[in-house]
Amino acid sequence: MLFFTQCFGAVLDLIHLRFQHYKAKRVFSAAGQLVCVVNPTHSLKYAPTRCAAAQASPEQGILPPCHHHETVHDPQLVPCTCPLFSCPWEGHLEVVVSHLRQTHRINILQGAEIVFLATDMHLPAPTDWIIMHSCLGHQFLLVLRKQEKYEGHPQFFATMMLIGTPTQANNFTYRLELNRNQRRLKWEATPRSILECVDSVISDGDCLVLNTSLAQLFSDNGSLAIGIAITTSKVHSSEAEM
Amino acid sequence: MLFFTQCFGAVLDLIHLRFQHYKAKRVFSAAGQLVCVVNPTHSLKYAPTRCAAAQASPEQGILPPCHHHETVHDPQLVPCTCPLFSCPWEGHLEVVVSHLRQTHRINILQGAEIVFLATDMHLPAPTDWIIMHSCLGHQFLLVLRKQEKYEGHPQFFATMMLIGTPTQANNFTYRLELNRNQRRLKWEATPRSILECVDSVISDGDCLVLNTSLAQLFSDNGSLAIGIAITTSKVHSSEAEM
Numbered sequence: 001m002l003f004f005t006q007c008f009g010a011v012l013d014l015i016h017l018r019f020q021h022y023k024a025k026r027v028f029s030a031a032g033q034l035v036c037v038v039n040p041t042h043s044l045k046y047a048p049t050r051c052a053a054a055q056a057s058p059e060q061g062i063l064p065p066c067h068h069h070e071t072v073h074d075p076q077l078v079p080c081t082c083p084l085f086s087c088p089w090e091g092h093l094e095v096v097v098s099h100l101r102q103t104h105r106i107n108i109l110q111g112a113e114i115v116f117l118a119t120d121m122h123l124p125a126p127t128d129w130i131i132m133h134s135c136l137g138h139q140f141l142l143v144l145r146k147q148e149k150y151e152g153h154p155q156f157f158a159t160m161m162l163i164g165t166p167t168q169a170n171n172f173t174y175r176l177e178l179n180r181n182q183r184r185l186k187w188e189a190t191p192r193s194i195l196e197c198v199d200s201v202i203s204d205g206d207c208l209v210l211n212t213s214l215a216q217l218f219s220d221n222g223s224l225a226i227g228i229a230i231t232t233s234k235v236h237s238s239e240a241e242m
Numbered sequence: 243m244l245f246f247t248q249c250f251g252a253v254l255d256l257i258h259l260r261f262q263h264y265k266a267k268r269v270f271s272a273a274g275q276l277v278c279v280v281n282p283t284h285s286l287k288y289a290p291t292r293c294a295a296a297q298a299s300p301e302q303g304i305l306p307p308c309h310h311h312e313t314v315h316d317p318q319l320v321p322c323t324c325p326l327f328s329c330p331w332e333g334h335l336e337v338v339v340s341h342l343r344q345t346h347r348i349n350i351l352q353g354a355e356i357v358f359l360a361t362d363m364h365l366p367a368p369t370d371w372i373i374m375h376s377c378l379g380h381q382f383l384l385v386l387r388k389q390e391k392y393e394g395h396p397q398f399f400a401t402m403m404l405i406g407t408p409t410q411a412n413n414f415t416y417r418l419e420l421n422r423n424q425r426r427l428k429w430e431a432t433p434r435s436i437l438e439c440v441d442s443v444i445s446d447g448d449c450l451v452l453n454t455s456l457a458q459l460f461s462d463n464g465s466l467a468i469g470i471a472i473t474t475s476k477v478h479s480s481e482a483e484m
């Protein structure tokens with residue numbers, strides 16, 4: 001009888017652990033929003049970044065520059081836009097998502113509103129938290145980066161990029177929201193195209209910027225929850241048509 | 243006849259100039275919000291700040307420390323809380339507003355929602371833009387400061403302080419909003435009491451923080467418009483009662 005009790009206990013433990021694991025990956029908050037736990041990745045690149053290298057030595061032609069903008073009229077080969085690694089991959093814009101999923105194992109989430117829960121915020125810079133977000137018929141890349149712009153003073157930078165052209169990106173608005181400890185911080189902007197370099201967006205500071213003390217105020221047990229919402233922006237699309 | 247025409251023209255010019263001057267001080271935006279133009283004041287103090295000085299040498303007792311918190315149970319004399327100058331004034335909390343108005347000539351505005359239009363954002367740090375805001379039966383002090391936390395990299399810090407005790411401050415929520423160039427940044431928090439030091443709030447970074455490039459994106463012709471709204475926070479007041 002004791003044996004059966006122990007077996008039953010072990011099975012219960014396994015179910016509990018499995019549930020905990022599942023919960024850690026995708027949980028629904030009280031408000032019914034999908035919460036996605038995103039683990040950090042210590043970044044190996046940065047100095048010099050691919051953008052900087054491309055801008056510094058365009059004549060070498062080893063890698064095409066990241067900053068394509070609207071100059072790419074025809075579907076061209078684009079370099080891997082994953083901000084994590086200096087990846088030699090090149091391909092059409094349409095296959096960037098599958099490359100990021102398969103090669104860089106970046107998760108993709110569905111839904112107009114999700115919560116991005118970045119863990120281990122205490123890890124030293126440079127560190128990235130990255131996820132893809134599929135909604136409104138498009139895929140977006142959310143990048144949270146811990147970086148030391150000023151030595152000894154790490155900051156957090158969060159931005160959203162459309163895996164598409166800048167013209168397509170103009171049709172959307174994304175919102176990042178932090179809410180904790182009687183404080184709320186909201187950032188709304190047009191997503192940048194992934195054809196523009198995420199490094200330059202962050203170095204320009206044209207994104208949600210948090211200093212360490214604010215990040216701590218918004219964190220819970222070393223994890224930072226960022227609410228994400230994407231909407232279509234009719235004003236922007238009419239501007240783009242003009 | 244020519245003389246009369248010229249006189250009439252001169253009068254019209256004068257009326258126009260007077261109107262322009264009036265418009266520059268207090269104008270109503272299209273949304274019916276009161277817009278207040280706030281000119282910068284180059285700050286003369288900062289190193290060492292009064293807080294730092296008081297903390298470094300409490301035994302000297304020249305000035306009481308800024309950080310009173312709830313230890314002031316009886317109405318005590320408080321030092322001048324104007325963040326601009328090292329002012330030797332001391333007085334009761336109830337007369338701080340009249341001191342700030344009369345001695346430091348800080349304007350006071352009425353209304354639950356106003357727009358704070360800070361001019362000449364290009365001026366070098368340290369610079370302050372300060373105004374008082376009267377609503378919901380209380381007075382608040384809004385401070386926008388340009389400061390170099392990291393040498394050569396000026397940042398903008400905006401916070402709201404209640405001219406009252408920390409317990410009274412817990413009953414309110416303030417919101418600062420920037421909206422321009424397809425970007426929107428909102429900061430919501432409980433105001434800090436003016437008995438706490440504005441310098442420490444800013445050095446902790448527990449306020450709206452803008453780097454120079456973001457401030458430029460939100461600025462129009464060198465002026466930064468910050469929408470301000472104050473509400474009572476029932477959750478906070480119930481927490482304070484607990």
